[in-house]
Amino acid sequence: MKSPAYRLQFASFVLAMMADNIEHVISYWVVFQKFHSPALAGFAVLSHWLPFLLFSVAVGALADRFDPRRIIQCGMLLFIVASTGWGILFITDTLTMSAAMVLLVIHGCAGVLWQTPNQLLLYDIVGPAGLPSAVRMNAMARYLGVLVGPAVGGAIMLSLGPSHGIIVNTLFYFPMLIWLFWAPTSEKGAAAKRMAVRGFADIVDTIRAIGPYRVLTSMTLLAGMTSFLVGNAYSAQMPGFAEDLGHGDPGVSYSILLAADAAGALLAGLALEAWGRLKPTARTAILLAILWSLSLLAFATVSHYAAAIVLLFSAGFFELSFNTMAQALVQLNAPVDMRGHVVGLYNMAGLGMRAFSGITVGVAGSAIGIHWSLGLSAGVLLVALLVLYRRATSPV
Known part of the structure; x- marks a missing residue:
């Protein structure tokens, strides 16, 4: 600022x-x-x-x-x-x-x-x-x-x-x-290259290009897995969670639960800005994502309203923390001549895959119940993140 x-x-x-x-x-x-x-x-x-x-x-x-x-x-x-x-x-x-x-x-x-x-x-x-x-x-x-x-x-x-x-x-x-119209911008290193836009071929080429960069591949996989398996689909199911928790009027309970998630994210931003010592690394980002999945797994299983609020607050805190760290790592490590391609691939994984979280959490929830669908999705994500963490920490 x-x-x-x-x-x-x-x-x-x-x-x-x-x-x-x-x-x-x-x-x-x-x-x-x-x-x-x-x-x-x-x-x-x-x-x-x-x-x-x-x-x-x-x-x-x-x-x-x-x-x-x-x-x-x-x-x-x-x-x-x-x-x-x-x-x-x-x-x-x-x-x-x-x-x-x-x-x-x-x-x-x-x-x-x-x-x-x-x-x-x-x-x-x-x-x-x-x-x-x-x-x-x-x-x-x-x-x-x-x-x-x-x-x-x-x-x-x-x-x-x-x-x-x-x-x-x-x-x-x-x-x-x-x-x-007046925003500052720098001369991009890619300006002289003037790469053509080639649609699907750009996606394939970008995936190949980031292959040698372990940080880029790890953060793109992190974004894709968290979005595909959970994303923000649980927010759409919040009225059902509020009613199941049986705490007063479901409308009021719904608002408080959503506010807890957002409040945790805002506190994370303020805390990380004020502290400034949590350096962005791939391992730290994955660990924060693991804590996010654990928070959601616990939220899916609790039956006490106050505990649910605390767990959603924690989920919001960890979600902002790992997402912003992963995004910064992608931009900092992307090759200068194709930074837009790499950031676009990251957004494709992190935002585009959210379309499918409605299936893993929402559609499955109509079949087996929203608590089971969110719990299973968070559990599968936890296992996948542990594998990704081991990959990120293993010798090259």
């Missing part, structure tokens, strides 16, 4: 992340009221994460070839198009299921155009020395958006109504859109 450029980036990032969550709050509510379609709700999750699985490496390749600031601006414009589209369809009362699906896909594509280039821009703004701190701060900004967005979205719906409120929400994207 000593960097004026980073302070502006942080403020605009918080506003854009808040707007992202406000759009979810308003659009999901109206869509539910109009269609009452579980299938459309499932499509909303897939449309949010599948673009990261399909296009993260391609967007990273674009960021190696072109100015990442302009790619982020394209993402902001797509967010504005999506919110405006929702508003127009709400006002005219012409929303159809197919139109909702199109807007959900636009919103998902906007996210993938934002996240990978933004990580590359952080490197340009703060440099290698400040990168771990900047990554943690941006992760905190994401959780601030998750916490504040629903509250602001609810207030906007009550005061302006969903139709006009979601159009007003577009204003929160403009600070990031405008700031990027």
